[in-house]
Amino acid sequence: xxxxxxxxxxxxxxxxxxxxxxxxxxxxxxxxxxxxxxxxxxxxxxxxxxxxxxxxxxxxxxxxxxxxxxxxxxxxxxxxxxxxxxxxxxxxxxxxxxxxxxxxxxxxxxxxxxxxxxxxxxxxxxxxxxxxxxxxxxxxxxxxxxxxxxxxxxxxxxxxxxxxxxxxxxxxxxxxxxxxxxxxxxxxxxxxxxxxxxxxxxxxxxxxxxxxxxxxxxxxxxxxxxxxxxxxxxxxxxxxxxxxxxxxxxxxxxxxxxxxxxxxxxxxxxxxxxxxxxxxxxxxxxxxxxxxxxxxxxxxxxxxxxxxxxxxxxxxxxxxxxxxxxxxxxxxxxxxxxxxxxxxxxxxxxxxxxxxxxxxxxxxxxxxx
Ligand code: SF4
Numbered sequence: 016x017x018x019x020x021x022x023x024x025x026x027x028x029x030x031x032x033x034x035x036x037x038x039x040x041x042x043x044x045x046x047x048x049x050x051x052x053x054x055x056x057x058x059x060x061x062x063x064x065x066x067x068x069x070x071x072x073x074x075x076x077x078x079x080x081x082x083x084x085x086x087x088x089x090x091x092x093x094x095x096x097x098x099x100x101x102x103x104x105x106x107x108x109x110x111x112x113x114x115x116x117x118x119x120x121x122x123x124x125x126x127x128x129x130x131x132x133x134x135x136x137x138x139x140x141x142x143x144x145x146x147x148x149x150x151x152x153x154x155x156x157x158x159x160x161x162x163x164x165x166x167x168x169x170x171x172x173x174x175x176x177x178x179x180x181x182x183x184x185x186x187x188x189x190x191x192x193x194x195x196x197x198x199x200x201x202x203x204x205x206x207x208x209x210x211x212x213x214x215x216x217x218x219x220x221x222x223x224x225x226x227x228x229x230x231x232x233x234x235x236x237x238x239x240x241x242x243x244x245x246x247x248x249x250x251x252x253x254x255x256x257x258x259x260x261x262x263x264x265x266x267x268x269x270x271x272x273x274x275x276x277x278x279x280x281x282x283x284x285x286x287x288x289x290x291x292x293x294x295x296x297x298x299x300x301x302x303x304x305x306x307x308x309x310x311x312x313x314x315x316x317x318x319x320x321x322x323x324x325x326x327x328x329x330x331x332x333x334x335x336x337x338x339x340x341x342x343x344x345x346x347x348x349x350x351x352x353x354x355x356x357x358x359x360x361x362x363x364x365x366x367x368x369x370x371x372x373x374x375x376x377x378x379x380x381x382x383x384x
Contacts, residue, residue, distance in 0.1 A: 017071050017078045019059050019110075021098050022091050024051035025084045029115055031142035031168055034194050037083045051090045057097070060105045069105075077109045077136070087116035087123050099125040106134050113138040113165060117150050120157055131160035136185070138163040142170045151178040161185055168192030168225060172204040179215035186218045190246065191225015193239055202230040209251055210348050213359040214324050219253040221246045253359045258319060260360030267369060268354060270376065276353070277342060286341035288381045292334040296378065304378065308335045308371045312344075316370065317362040321347060324358075338374040338381075 025037055026049060041048035060078065062070045071078060080086060086095070102110050103125070114120070117139040139154040141147035141164060154162055155178060162183055166173060167190040178184060189208050191200025205221055212219035223242040228235045237245060246252075250262030268276075277283045288296070296304055315327040328345040329336050339345040343353035350356040354373075356366055 017075050018082050019056060019071070019078050019080050020054050020083045021057045021059075021081060022051055022053050022088075022094055023083045024048050025088060026051075026090070029142065029146055030170060031115065031140060031146070034168075034192060034196050034198070036193065039194050051084060051088065053094055057094070058101065060101050060108060071105070071108060073107050073109075077111045080110045080112045082113070085114055085116050086112045087114050087119040089119070092123070095123055096125065102132070102135060103127075106132075109134050109136065111136045111138065111163075113140060115140050115146075115150075117153050117157070120153070120159075128158065130158040133160050135159075136161035136163060138165045138188075140165045140167065141173065141175070142166060142168055144171060144173045147173050147175050147178070151175060154178075155181055155183055163188065165189070166208065167222060168198060169200050169204055169208075170198060172201070172207055174211065175208070176211045176215065179211060179217050182215075184217055186220060187212050188220040188222050190222035191228055191242070193223070193226050193242060195226075197226035199227045199229055199234070200225040202228065205251060206351065209253055210351065210358050213253055213255075213320055213347075216255045216320060218255065219251075221249060221251040250357075255320065258360050260319075260357035263357040263360075265355040265357060267356075270373075273342075273353070273373070274376075274380070283341050283343060286337045288334055288337060288378070292337065293382070296334055296382070301375065301378070304334060305371060305375050307333065308338070308374045309367065311335055311339070312362070312367050312370050312374075316344070316347060316350065317367055319359060319361050324348065334378060335374060338377045342373045342377045344370050344374055 025035065027033070027035060035048070038048040060069070060071050064070055084091065086098075112135065114137065117137070120137070137154070137159045139150045141150055151164065154164070163186045164175065164178070164184055165188045167188060169189045169191060175187070179187070187208065189205055192198050209219045209221070224237050224245045225242060226237055226239065228237050250259065253259050315321055321327055325346045325348055328339045330340065331337065343349040347358040350370070351358050356362070
């Protein structure tokens with residue numbers, strides 16, 4: 016991955032900066048990362064080798080730009096114009112700029128920026144909900160051809176559904192924090208953000224676990240060397256249409272434990288069959304009700320990204336609907352939270368059978384079979 020660092024050093028501006036890796040790395044060699052200076056690589060994209068060819072070639076991939084600073088840092092205002100000139104000249108390369116200063120973007124763009132340049136992707140970071148709600152409306156309003164969102168280090172659960180729904184965010188990346196003083200990253204936050212991306216059909220990249228990772232109630236200290244590979248292994252990145260959740264390993268809950276948990280939920284335990292539901296079941300017979308359940312599951316839950324996911328199961332109108340809410344088999348988010356069945360994949364025949372069996376189990380328990 017080509018990296019172009021035209022200047023080095025930065026100033027901390029938000030909670031995500033607390034354990035900034037630029038500061039950590041500089042400290043380890045006795046350097047002060049708050050001193051910002053132009054590097055010897057300022058013109059790197061224009062440099063050529065002895066054969067007269069550019070050293071940075073399009074086939075080597077996206078050029079990650081300003082990775083040891085922030086491209087929109089005020090101290091670098093006098094140097095940025097030169098970078099835009101270089102980016103303009105190297106229209107054959109694609110430049111990716113990640114910033115915590117999206118609010119400075121409008122005052123920092125060149126005169127001929129127009130509605131954005133095709134060869135530039137701008138990623139706004141948002142480590143928490145406050146930063147998301149401040150920065151993402153700005154990101155969406157700006158003239159940018161390629162927009163991404165990065166939540167790294169992810170410091171809390173964030174909801175960015177309304178921003179994803181605009182269809183103007185091309186990818187979301189998230190990850191935990193690295194380093195000795197790393198703050199915790201909870202896998203549930205990662206899964207929730209992933210679910211939002213799946214619902215919006217936006218690619219999601221789970222980049223790294225970070226050094227302190229909470230999963231299934233246990234804290235893990237993860238060695239730097241495997242933070243990225245562990246995230247990759249989890250299979251939790253998502254590309255629409257690629258059935259990516261198939262790689263995720265999971266264990267279905269024990270049936271008695273599941274029903275005990277459901278009984279403790281105020282929301283789930285309030286569902287019960289009405290007299291009409293009981294009459295309907297008795298008229299149709301359990302085999303027919305099970306076939307209805309199988310049909311609903313196949314149509315409304317089984318697709319990789321079911322339409323209106325989260326709202327596809329009515330609250331009444333059929334005993335199976337009640338059973339679905341009572342057993343958390345009503346949408347893909349609930350299937351993941353309660354049954355561990357990953358979102359973002361087509362449900363297998365076995366998974367569909369399992370869901371139907373849970374639904375029928377609840378109905379039989381209601382009928383005291
Ligand atoms: S903006 Fe980025 S590079 Fe600058 S201090 Fe914050 S984390 Fe570090």
